[in-house]
Amino acid sequence: MPKIMGLEGEQVHQSGSGWSPVYVEENLGVMSVGFLLSSPDDAVIWRGPKKNGMIKQFLRDVDWGEIDYLIVDTPPGTSDEHISIVQFLSSARVDGAVIITTPQEVALQDVRKEISFCRKVKLPVIGVVENMSGFVCPKCKKESQIFPLTTGGAEMMCRTLNVPLLGKMPLDPQIGKSCDRGHSFLAEAPHSPATLSCRNIIQRIQDYCTQNSPQEEDTI
Amino acid sequence: MPKIMGLEGEQVHQSGSGWSPVYVEENLGVMSVGFLLSSPDDAVIWRGPKKNGMIKQFLRDVDWGEIDYLIVDTPPGTSDEHISIVQFLSSARVDGAVIITTPQEVALQDVRKEISFCRKVKLPVIGVVENMSGFVCPKCKKESQIFPLTTGGAEMMCRTLNVPLLGKMPLDPQIGKSCDRGHSFLAEAPHSPATLSCRNIIQRIQDYCTQNSPQEEDTI
Numbered sequence: 001m002p003k004i005m006g007l008e009g010e011q012v013h014q015s016g017s018g019w020s021p022v023y024v025e026e027n028l029g030v031m032s033v034g035f036l037l038s039s040p041d042d043a044v045i046w047r048g049p050k051k052n053g054m055i056k057q058f059l060r061d062v063d064w065g066e067i068d069y070l071i072v073d074t075p076p077g078t079s080d081e082h083i084s085i086v087q088f089l090s091s092a093r094v095d096g097a098v099i100i101t102t103p104q105e106v107a108l109q110d111v112r113k114e115i116s117f118c119r120k121v122k123l124p125v126i127g128v129v130e131n132m133s134g135f136v137c138p139k140c141k142k143e144s145q146i147f148p149l150t151t152g153g154a155e156m157m158c159r160t161l162n163v164p165l166l167g168k169m170p171l172d173p174q175i176g177k178s179c180d181r182g183h184s185f186l187a188e189a190p191h192s193p194a195t196l197s198c199r200n201i202i203q204r205i206q207d208y209c210t211q212n213s214p215q216e217e218d219t220i
Numbered sequence: 221m222p223k224i225m226g227l228e229g230e231q232v233h234q235s236g237s238g239w240s241p242v243y244v245e246e247n248l249g250v251m252s253v254g255f256l257l258s259s260p261d262d263a264v265i266w267r268g269p270k271k272n273g274m275i276k277q278f279l280r281d282v283d284w285g286e287i288d289y290l291i292v293d294t295p296p297g298t299s300d301e302h303i304s305i306v307q308f309l310s311s312a313r314v315d316g317a318v319i320i321t322t323p324q325e326v327a328l329q330d331v332r333k334e335i336s337f338c339r340k341v342k343l344p345v346i347g348v349v350e351n352m353s354g355f356v357c358p359k360c361k362k363e364s365q366i367f368p369l370t371t372g373g374a375e376m377m378c379r380t381l382n383v384p385l386l387g388k389m390p391l392d393p394q395i396g397k398s399c400d401r402g403h404s405f406l407a408e409a410p411h412s413p414a415t416l417s418c419r420n421i422i423q424r425i426q427d428y429c430t431q432n433s434p435q436e437e438d439t440i
Contacts, residue, residue: 003325003326003329004326006326040329040332041329041332041333041336042333042336043298043336043337043340044298044332044333045298045299045302045303045337045340046298046299047268047299047300047303048267048268048269048299048300049268051299075295075296075297076295077295078263078265078266079265079266079268079271080267080300082265083265083267084407085298090305099439101381104396104399104400104401105223106224106396106399106400108221109223109260109261112260113261113262113263113264114263115264116262116263120263120265128352129300131421135355135364135366137359137360137362137364138364139357139358139360139362139364140357140359140360140362142357142359142360144355144357144358144393145393146355146366146393146396147393147396148393148396148397148400150396150397150400150401151400165327171366172356173364173365173367173368175367176324176326176366176367176368176370177370179324180325180326180368180371181322181370219308
């Protein structure tokens, strides 16, 4: 996270009101275990209980201030991280989960498990994003499906499970480059089809959260 | 795993000598939590201790018979699964770890953590495989780097950390198709550059294990 956000080498500061997030911009703060390591290559060799403790500290002891959105990026799966976040935030009325997949059936099978998890713990599914959805060759401008949609991709899965498909993100080599440099892909490639797709997805998530907000009339 | 191996719907049988693996061929047996679920979409919502218990059962209670290789496919990371497998097999003289990465720095950073983990727990690193290493457009036959090597890819990392690079696997849409159908990619696409690369990598791992074997003179 520190690398992608251009924050490598930054440190978390502690004040009377808790840990301060590291700020990319005035309105974008980040907290990550990555800030607490002495080297970016250090392994965090922790079993579940230690990870759960850190998640609790990040939710309870960070001085986030007044924020509109808190985005938690989880690893894939349905284990400690996922169970703990849902438990710790159970009284916070979480808007929901955004689930990222790729088009092939082997990935969709894991995503169905993730949706089944969300339903079991009563976490609303805001929607699914299909990533790595086609690649336009920079040389001949023709599109290939690198991860073929053998079972209809995220679109078919969403229809079957009755969850919204938020959009599809095509592969763009610039995404990897921007992330490795800690730059904003959306700013560096404003006209890429992936940028347009990403902006649409963000808009749909915002609309969902606005409609879902109990203080809608107060805050608008 | 059941899907990729073409074993979906198969069940594990229990006998006096333990659980029997499910066989793809006479010389290839598989064990997976996937065989124990009532539906392939069921989420396995387990915290660390339960996962560790299942790993122990898979190592202790499965009647593997006489085998040449036991391959354990782990999730990414350095948590319960990794710590437990190393602990449970500590007296078994494990040959080592094969670490899979993609070419971009954001992935390599995680792989450095994985290598640092292996060193801490004294697990030899057999080598690193660079996956998704270039894509040849099926329309114009020209190659693109979808995940650009902003820091020299796995090759540079392996040189810096003094671990072997076992090979590079290019992207091939047939891989995803074969996996989704539970077929062998190596058999379905015998002339793909990815197949040739994969066979080279397998050969290098076999060579390592043969050289490393204490019973070399007995078994050959």
